[in-house]
Amino acid sequence: NAGVMQNPRHLVRRRGQEARLRCSPMKGHSHVYWYRQLPEEGLKFMVYLQKENIIDESGMPKERFSAEFPKEGPSILRIQQVVRGDSAAYFCASSPPRSSGVDEQFFGPGTRLTVL
Amino acid sequence: GQSLEQPSEVTAVEGAIVQINCTYQTSGFYGLSWYQQHDGGAPTFLSYNALDGLEETGRFSSFLSRSDSYGYLLLQELQMKDSASYFCAPQTGGFKTIFGAGTRLFVKA
Numbered sequence: 001n002a003g004v005m006q007n008p009r010h011l012v013r014r015r016g017q018e019a020r021l022r023c024s025p026m027k028g029h030s031h032v033y034w035y036r037q038l039p040e041e042g043l044k045f046m047v048y049l050q051k052e053n054i055i056d057e058s059g060m061p062k063e064r065f066s067a068e069f070p071k072e073g074p075s076i077l078r079i080q081q082v083v084r085g086d087s088a089a090y091f092c093a094s095s096p097p098r099s100s101g102v103d104e105q106f107f108g109p110g111t112r113l114t115v116l
Numbered sequence: 117g118q119s120l121e122q123p124s125e126v127t128a129v130e131g132a133i134v135q136i137n138c139t140y141q142t143s144g145f146y147g148l149s150w151y152q153q154h155d156g157g158a159p160t161f162l163s164y165n166a167l168d169g170l171e172e173t174g175r176f177s178s179f180l181s182r183s184d185s186y187g188y189l190l191l192q193e194l195q196m197k198d199s200a201s202y203f204c205a206p207q208t209g210g211f212k213t214i215f216g217a218g219t220r221l222f223v224k225a
Contacts, residue, residue, distance in 0.1 A: 035215070042203060043159065043215035056212050091158060102166075103149050103207040107158040 002027070004094050004108035005074075012114045019079040019086070021111045025094030032075045033093045033105060034067055043091065049075060082115045089113075118142045120216035122204055127222045128194055136189045136202050136219045144209020148180050148187045151203045153218070159203065162189070191221070199223045 005024040013019050025032050030050055035043040045059040049069040060067065064082075069075040079086055089112050093105035119141045128134040138148070147166035151159040163171050165180035165187060177190040191198055201218040208214055 033213070042217040045212060045214060048212055058212070093159075102164045103147055103205075103213060104161045104164060105149075105159075105213065107160065109158050 004092060004106050006090075006092050006108035006111050008111060009109060010112045010114070012116060013082045014116050015083055016081050019082050019113055019115075021077040021079075021090050021092075021113070023075040023077070023092030023094075023108055025075070025092075026106055029094035029096050029106070031095045031097070032069050033095075034075075034077050035091045035093065037089045037091060037110075046077070079113075082113075084115045087113055087115045118208065118214060120204065120206065120214060122202075122216055122219045124217065125220045125222065127224065129224050130194055130196060132194050133190065133192050134194060134221065136191075136204075136221070138187045138189075138204030138216075140185050140187075140204070140206045140214075142185075142206050142208040142214065145182070145185075146207040146209075148178070149205040149207065149213065150176075150178050150189045151205060151215070152200050153203065154200045159215075162202075194223050196223050196225065 007022050032049045034046040037043050047060050047067045048056040052071050064080045066078045089110045091110045092108045095105045122138045149164045150162040152162050153159040163178040165171050165178050170179045175192045180187040201220050203215050203218040205213045205215045
C-alpha cells in the first residue's frame, strides 16, 4: 500500500508565478490536510478537506491560496502570485474515516517551495 | 483562543529516559497525538491518547490528563536515532489537529 505521495518534491518559482502542489492520499483515506512549515518551526495547519468538500480552511491565507480535493485525482494546493515569504515546506497528510477512533495522520514527504 | 506549550529543546544521554511535557488550551478536544520528525523528513505518528492514562508502545509511552489539559511523551532507553523534533498535537473540535513548535531532542553519546 503506497504511502501519501506529494509532487513535486522541490519547486522553484519566481515572484509572481503560480505554484501547484499535488497530494495523493493513501488508498482508502478520505481526509486530506495541508500544513506549512518554515525552517526550525512547527507545522501550521492550513486546510482540511474531504472529497469535493473543504471542511476547515481557517489556516489558509485569505488571498492567493486555494485548495481542492476533487472526486477524481489528487488534492491540489494552489498558490497564485507567489512571494518570497511563501518559501517553505508544504506537507500533506491523509487519514482514514473518523470511525477509526484514532487521530493518526500519515504524512507525505513534503514539497519544498523556493521563491526567488 | 488556542495555545500549545512544550519545551523548545531537551538534551539527554544515550540510554537515559526523557519526558517531554505538553500543555494545551483548545476549543473542543478529542485527544492528543504525538509525532516525531527528523531533520529534512516528514512527521511520523507515534501515539494517540483519547482517554486519561498511559499508553505504551515499545520504548515510547504517552500520558494524558484531560482535566489538567496536560500530556507527556516518555522516551526510554534513548538511542542516537531518537534525536529529532517531537510535536504534541491536540485534536480539536471539528477534528482539526493543532501542531505546536515542537521540542527538539538532542541525544548525546
